[in-house]
Amino acid sequence: MARQCAISGKKGLNGHRVSHANNKTNHVQQANLVKRRIFVPELKRYVTVKLSTKALRTLDRKGAYVTLKAAGLI
DSSP, X not given: OOSSOTTTOOOOEEEEEEOTTOOEEEEEEOOOEEEEEEEETTTTEEXXXXXXXXXXXXXXXXXXXXXXXHTTOO
């Protein structure tokens, strides 16, 4: 699985680490992803999803079934 949120599509951003001597090395800022088992009452089953912590808040706000269906996961 890619390091990408299944709901929002968030992924890492490329940038540089800059030292005191102004040397630049590549650096990736990864999204804050967590793997969660989410119970969907309408389906009476669990769905395992890798998502960002912001997407977890979206699940709480909109509901599991609506959010996962909109993302095409169920």
